[in-house]
Amino acid sequence: MINAPGPCVLFATPGMISGGFSLEVFKQWAVSENNLVTLPGYCVAGTIGHKLMSDKRAKVDLDAKTRIDVRCQVHQLAFSPHTDSKGIMDLVNFLTPKHVILVHGEKHKMASLKEKIHSEFGIQCYDPANNETICISSTHSVNAEASDTFIRSCLSPNFTFQKCSSADACNSTTIGKSLMPMVQVEDERVSEGVFVVERGKKPKIVHKDELLLMLEEQKHDTMSGTF
Template sequence: MVSIKFLGAARTVTGSKYHLSCNDLDLLIDCGMFQGLKELRELNWGPLPVDISSVKYILLTHGHLDHTGYLPRLLKQGFKGTILGTAPTLAITAIILRDSAKIHEEEAEKANKEGYSKHQPALPFYTLQEAEDVIGLFSSVPLDEWKNLGSDVKVKYSYNGHIIGATFITIKAGGKDFLFSGDIGRPDDLLLRNPEKPRWADYLFLESTYGNKLHPRENVESLLVDLVNKTIANRGTLLIPSFAVERLQLVMVILWRLYQKKRIPAIPIFIDSPMGSDVLSVFSKYPLWHTLIAADFKSMCKHMTLVSSYRDTWKTIDDPRPKIVIAGSGMLSGGRMLTYLTKKLEKKNTSILLVGYQAEGTRGRRLLEGEKQLKIYGKFYTVEASIIHIESLSAHADQAELLEWLNEIRNIPEEVFLIHGELSTMVEFKEKIENTYGWKVRIPELHESVRLW
């Protein structure tokens, strides 16, 4: 008997969590935080509607916060099992959990000190100690090898692009293959190899972030050259909120290559993301997982200023030179970029370049939708900065790339479940898959349980 309960990323993009019961073995596939809309974020604070103490393994597709950020909350719910992922995924997850724990603690302390929280006292979502405790449960797995989990269940991890360490997961139970796509990367990525393609799936759980869109064919280099020249002419600041994993490194590579080609001058570039800097060390440690050349990677890092302390954050803000600042978070839901916004958002010579997906309810999404004020740390700031969005840097496959990822599956899946997408996107993508392949496609609801086999 196999059944699944959808605990997150069901008719929404964030909070990926799926409870799979195979015979007498209970698994979680991913364990992410909800982000964006308030009603979703509030779900993070409650216990999961399953018996966590019975979960033996958590299988991580990759390290992003919306796939891993709920892990420390499981400890108080009785989890004592093992967390499996590729070595780079576990390294990325450890970095993200430690960083987010520090942010949770700092924001709770700030809220209590300044009195802007409705909660008395404000508490961190989880502590650094809880993050360390759950990291102690990590165990790495190799690519493309079956691992026995017991109860006639085994799992295999396959390379998926997207970010370093990312995989899709195939679980074999009862003679059936249950395939979880994770987040699917793009072909011809500057940092990563092309995603592998699955060959068989009896039940497919498929991400649909961009299931209704084709990424535009933008000349990213020319757009960045124009933005840099504008920043220099206006003696301003180009702020690039960025996800610390993959996107930050990708933007660094593009800027570095533009400088090498003499298309931009030696404008100061500050990388103000301790987590992003830590991720750079993961790229150094796992060279077989990406396509960067070691010498170029080292030269690029020397060319840019890696900011570590908050004191240096303020020095960077006060630096009068035209400059580029890359900092977290990518959707402006937290991180050091918020400090820059408090000082730069109301200045006309500031440009804000959004380079990734902006979930519903996030500050990044509100900027894209033309909102004229943002609330940061309990205060409102007027938006005077220019807002620019580059969609083609996304690490997610678009509709055509998702359909192509499916084209080597040799069987007809018994059912395809669309996950990790907004509902309107899923409805359109469902029709596209049905018309293209003739497969049965379903859009599950949050907390829905389905008997599969």
């Protein structure tokens, strides 16, 4: 069908031409000047879509063994399923939170938005990297029970060992005429739990492995009578 004569409009995924049907069509249509490829929005670095928009080259390497001539027209639409910075600023202004954490976006744009939120609203804003942990202090406290499994996980040590630098002579042990570097032991114990609030019950912290069992429990209302 893609080689059928006559004009047509084709919507194919993925939109970044990173593989799949859109890539197969691009291989056949890119060589013709009569064709137009429209890219909707942002394209991740390394994809064919990103290569087409960042460098107007006549040839594109699809992989280590495949290179094609790009003669078709290429156009990018300013489309995104996410809100823009103005929408985020309006939301922050409406909610007036004490802290804002940016978790999704391009690094340099997130850094710019972070500074904008802090300067305009005076709100502490964070843009953590992947797998980075952010600790936010709170003045609120909640009394909650804890399951036995969660408590046992808190008792599991997580020791890390660090050698003192050669400059820390005061923390070294002298043996004969030589300095023996000491080892510092730190317990970076962190427990992960799930805070569960059920109607009519006291809040409880459970281990993450217990949550699935709790969700699978089915509650039934028991009725008795003569039918």
